[in-house]
Amino acid sequence: MAQTVDARQALPERELVPSPPVDLGAAVKWGLIAGMTAVFVSAIGMVQAFEVRSVVVGVDLGYLVLFGAALVFGYAAARPGEQLEGFLAPERGVRNVAAGLIAGLVGGAVLWLFVLLIGAVDIRSVFPSVSPQLRDLLTFGRGAGFAAAALIGGFGLVGALGGGIPVLPERIRAPLVNALAWVLAFGLFEDLFAQIFRGAKVPFLEDLLYQPGGGLSLVGALIVFVLFFAVYLSTASRRETVRSRIATMSPSERRRWVGVGLVVAIVILAVLPQILGNFLSEVFDLAGIFLMMALGLNIVVGYAGLLDLGYVAFFAVGAYTTAVLTSPGSPRWSPEMTFVAALPFIVLAAAMAGIMVGTPVLRMRGDYLAIVTLGFGEIARLLFLSDWLKPYFGGAQGILQIPPLELGPLTFRSSLDFFYPIYAFVLVFAYVSWALQNSRIGRGWMAMREDEPVAEVMGVDVVKAKLTAFVIGAILASFGGALFAHKIGSVFPHSFQILVSIVVLVIIIVGGIGSIPGVVVGALILVGAPELLREFAEFRYLIYGVLLIFMMLKKPEGFIPSRQRARELHQEEMMQDAWLRKEEEAAAAAGS
Amino acid sequence: METGADRGGDGRRPILELRDVDTHYGPIQILKDVTIEIYPGEIVCLLGGNASGKTTTLKTILGYVEPSHGAVFLDGEEISGLPTQERVRRGISMVPENRRLFKRMTVRENLEMGAYLRDDREGIEEDMERVFELFPRVKDRLNQRAGTLSGGEQQMVAVGRALMARPKVLLMDEPSMGLAPVLVAQNFEIIEQIHEQGTTVFVVEQNANMALSIADRGYVLQTGQIVLADTASALLENPEMKKAYLGELE
Numbered sequence: 001m002a003q004t005v006d007a008r009q010a011l012p013e014r015e016l017v018p019s020p021p022v023d024l025g026a027a028v029k030w031g032l033i034a035g036m037t038a039v040f041v042s043a044i045g046m047v048q049a050f051e052v053r054s055v056v057v058g059v060d061l062g063y064l065v066l067f068g069a070a071l072v073f074g075y076a077a078a079r080p081g082e083q084l085e086g087f088l089a090p091e092r093g094v095r096n097v098a099a100g101l102i103a104g105l106v107g108g109a110v111l112w113l114f115v116l117l118i119g120a121v122d123i124r125s126v127f128p129s130v131s132p133q134l135r136d137l138l139t140f141g142r143g144a145g146f147a148a149a150a151l152i153g154g155f156g157l158v159g160a161l162g163g164g165i166p167v168l169p170e171r172i173r174a175p176l177v178n179a180l181a182w183v184l185a186f187g188l189f190e191d192l193f194a195q196i197f198r199g200a201k202v203p204f205l206e207d208l209l210y211q212p213g214g215g216l217s218l219v220g221a222l223i224v225f226v227l228f229f230a231v232y233l234s235t236a237s238r239r240e241t242v243r244s245r246i247a248t249m250s251p252s253e254r255r256r257w258v259g260v261g262l263v264v265a266i267v268i269l270a271v272l273p274q275i276l277g278n279f280l281s282e283v284f285d286l287a288g289i290f291l292m293m294a295l296g297l298n299i300v301v302g303y304a305g306l307l308d309l310g311y312v313a314f315f316a317v318g319a320y321t322t323a324v325l326t327s328p329g330s331p332r333w334s335p336e337m338t339f340v341a342a343l344p345f346i347v348l349a350a351a352m353a354g355i356m357v358g359t360p361v362l363r364m365r366g367d368y369l370a371i372v373t374l375g376f377g378e379i380a381r382l383l384f385l386s387d388w389l390k391p392y393f394g395g396a397q398g399i400l401q402i403p404p405l406e407l408g409p410l411t412f413r414s415s416l417d418f419f420y421p422i423y424a425f426v427l428v429f430a431y432v433s434w435a436l437q438n439s440r441i442g443r444g445w446m447a448m449r450e451d452e453p454v455a456e457v458m459g460v461d462v463v464k465a466k467l468t469a470f471v472i473g474a475i476l477a478s479f480g481g482a483l484f485a486h487k488i489g490s491v492f493p494h495s496f497q498i499l500v501s502i503v504v505l506v507i508i509i510v511g512g513i514g515s516i517p518g519v520v521v522g523a524l525i526l527v528g529a530p531e532l533l534r535e536f537a538e539f540r541y542l543i544y545g546v547l548l549i550f551m552m553l554k555k556p557e558g559f560i561p562s563r564q565r566a567r568e569l570h571q572e573e574m575m576q577d578a579w580l581r582k583e584e585e586a587a588a589a590a591g592s
Numbered sequence: 593m594e595t596g597a598d599r600g601g602d603g604r605r606p607i608l609e610l611r612d613v614d615t616h617y618g619p620i621q622i623l624k625d626v627t628i629e630i631y632p633g634e635i636v637c638l639l640g641g642n643a644s645g646k647t648t649t650l651k652t653i654l655g656y657v658e659p660s661h662g663a664v665f666l667d668g669e670e671i672s673g674l675p676t677q678e679r680v681r682r683g684i685s686m687v688p689e690n691r692r693l694f695k696r697m698t699v700r701e702n703l704e705m706g707a708y709l710r711d712d713r714e715g716i717e718e719d720m721e722r723v724f725e726l727f728p729r730v731k732d733r734l735n736q737r738a739g740t741l742s743g744g745e746q747q748m749v750a751v752g753r754a755l756m757a758r759p760k761v762l763l764m765d766e767p768s769m770g771l772a773p774v775l776v777a778q779n780f781e782i783i784e785q786i787h788e789q790g791t792t793v794f795v796v797e798q799n800a801n802m803a804l805s806i807a808d809r810g811y812v813l814q815t816g817q818i819v820l821a822d823t824a825s826a827l828l829e830n831p832e833m834k835k836a837y838l839g840e841l842e
């Protein structure tokens with residue numbers, strides 16, 4: 001024992017070694033990546049497709065994406081490495097900016113070479129988007145010489161700006177980056193904000209912020225920037241204390257705040273559609289249906305740790321059950337029930353489907369489970385498509401004439417109407433998810449995800465726990481399917497592609513597995529944004545893919561992590577923290 | 593229902609009993625005709641070398657594998673055939689081999705998992721305090737992730753977690769494995785302490801010396817068969833034992 005104390009006291013005396021400086025050689029590598037990224041987005045037609053959307057003072061989204069590559073990779077090149085045990089905090093200064101500059105210059109040069117290449121050789125047979133128009137776009141319509149200066153110089157400049165981000169003092173950095181992100185958001189989602197201004201009866205704001213050709217005006221951009229910068233700057237310390245208070249809240253206090261949050265959410269949701277109008281309500285409806293599914297999958301994957309890649313099957317079961325029970329056009333048998341009358345049967349069908357998928361995979365884990373459920377998802381779609389079940393489900397023609405949603409005396413027809421039932425269910429499901437998380441079964445799931453055999457020794461009935469997760473997940477998805485069927489008025493096997501499963505999974509991964517706020521934000525952004533930015537449609541899955549890779553590498557716990565996951569996935573950092581704390585304690589002990 | 597034997601030394605009934613148990617993994621027979629009786633308030637140890645079937649014995653008790661022949665009784669009632677969680681509910685809990693904490697859950701959450709099947713809040717609080725009394729260090733680390741604890745601390749939490757079920761019989765699978773000699777000794781002191789507070793303990797060990805020093809009786813398992821069963825003191829004196837397990841050279 002005495003020995004350990006001695007060892008501890010010796011610790012603080014160890015010299016701290018300076019962290020290695022930013023690697024300028026690696027900056028060249030980042031520059032090449034930036035250049036290849038810029039070439040790639042150009043060659044696949046993204047720059048051209050995005051040219052139509054003007055974002056800020058006449059700069060269109062195409063150029064923004066192009067030069068955004070320089071910014072992002074300039075930042076990546078300049079970012080100091082993680083501070084390791086026993087090292088001094090890394091220095092931040094000119095060298096970081098230089099790294100960003102180098103990355104930008106190299107990236108610009110690569111892009112310029114591409115411009116030369118497409119001037120000399122026609123590669124349109126492989127990349128149909130590499131047209132003379134693209135070349136015009138990349139040379140700013142002024143020839144290769146100008147392009148050399150503009151691209152290399154511009155990339156260098158933007159890269160250096162990116163490299164400057166880590167140099168800024170911490171206090172300013174976060175507000176600055178956040179404010180810029182808001183400027184970008186206001187520019188990109190002009191439709192949304194303009195409609196909100198109109199709906200909220202403050203149309204003059206639209207004229208103030210946006211310019212006639214589309215996009216933020218200079219004044220508008222400045223207003224947004226200054227406003228958000230000020231807000232972030234002034235609330236920085238308070239947000240920190242709020243966050244730590246939330247972390248240390250007692251369960252009863254937390255319950256009260258969740259209640260308050262629910263009430264606020266209800267009020268906002270009640271007025272929102274009136275402000276949004278029909279088109280934007282449509283966007284939110286779609287996001288809401290995905291949100292419902294995401295909440296369900298979050299229980300299966302996030303809480304219980306069962307990676308289900310065939311989740312769309314339950315969505316399909318909900319939609320088809322609704323169609324058969326409510327539509328007069330159901331091929332074999334059409335009881336023409338109302339939604340309310342059909343509801344118990346939908347729940348029943350979903351629960352049965354959950355058990356059918358869950359039972360055979362009870363003893364499977366991880367990748368095997370993923371593969372088998374992937375198969376189940378496709379089987380469901382193929383069954384609905386098959387000739388065999390065509391007499392019941394209509395095969396490829398699907399089932400039409402599903403009536404509008406009726407709840408008692410209310411009939412929901414328009415997108416605006418549908419907003420209410422969809423988000424009412426979303427609220428209920430969000431609450432159910434939250435309650436489950438803190439229940440006995442929720443703790444059982446958590447333990448099961450950690451170590452199944454030991455959870456069993458603690459008395460967790462893993463068979464029941466798994467089936468419960470599958471069944472609850474299935475029911476949530478089936479509600480999504482039922483509302484979807486009523487809203488669209490028809491169901492086709494084509495609507496239940498594997499991609500639906502993937503999108504829902506991406507939502508929970510990006511938002512934060514196991515985190516309810518994460519799932520909500522993830523669904524609204526990942527489903528809502530592509531609807532608002534129609535140019536994105538073509539590149540939607542590309543962007544999802546990039547996002548997914550980024551998340552897995554850099555933020556596996558998601559953007560809004562659950563408390564639990566943050567703990568799981570940043571284990572090393574936590575251990576390092578613990579180690580540092582021990583050192584501090586030892587130093588304090590030695591000092592006294 | 594068949595009831596347990598009533599042939600204890602002083603006419604008492606065993607709290608836990610394996611009677612003529614055979615256990616197979618698929619076609620491979622591991623346990624052969626194993627009979628073990630543990631009386632209330634005893635510490636009994638099961639000794640044996642690697643792969644002799646010690647862990648399998650515990651798995652059979654908890655229902656991870658079912659005996660192909662014979663039966664397991666708790667407090668006179670047959671429990672073989674019941675699901676694991678039912679056996680836990682009836683009063684068996686285990687400190688698994690290598691501790692196996694829920695590494696990414698906090699110490700408090702680990703302890704709470706031990707009381708998973710219980711509903712009596714006050715009782716749980718009481719037992720939590722009891723665990724803190726046994727292991728004051730655990731109390732300081734309640735909000736720390738279990739995976740960041742030292743080996744010795746993990747052992748404490750693993751024992752604490754098992755005690756949180758307020759078991760009639762505590763099963764321990766090689767509690768001294770992977771611990772420094774000082775901690776091994778400490779560990780056995782704790783087992784004695786738990787035992788003094790009234791819990792029956794069935795401990796599986798390779799460290800025969802240590803185990804026998806605290807146990808009332810011991811069984812020796814060799815390739816799935818009980819080859820010796822006697823009081824601890826007799827086993828310590830047994831020449832065969834000395835040669836094979838107690839590491840004494842003659």
Ligand SMILES: Nc1ncnc2c1ncn2[C@@H]1O[C@H](COP(=O)(O)OP(=O)(O)OP(=O)(O)O)[C@@H](O)[C@H]1O
Nearest residue numbers: 617622640641642643644645646647648649689798
């Ligand atoms: N799930 C299983 N399937 C097949 N064989 C198994 C299984 N589990 C254990 N065995 C085999 O059963 C035998 C006994 O294993 P057991 O784990 O009971 O040994 P042990 O006495 O606990 O050994 P140790 O001291 O090394 O922990 C071993 O030969 C092992 O390979």
Ligand SMILES: [Mg+2]
Nearest residue numbers: 646647648689
């Ligand atoms: Mg073993």
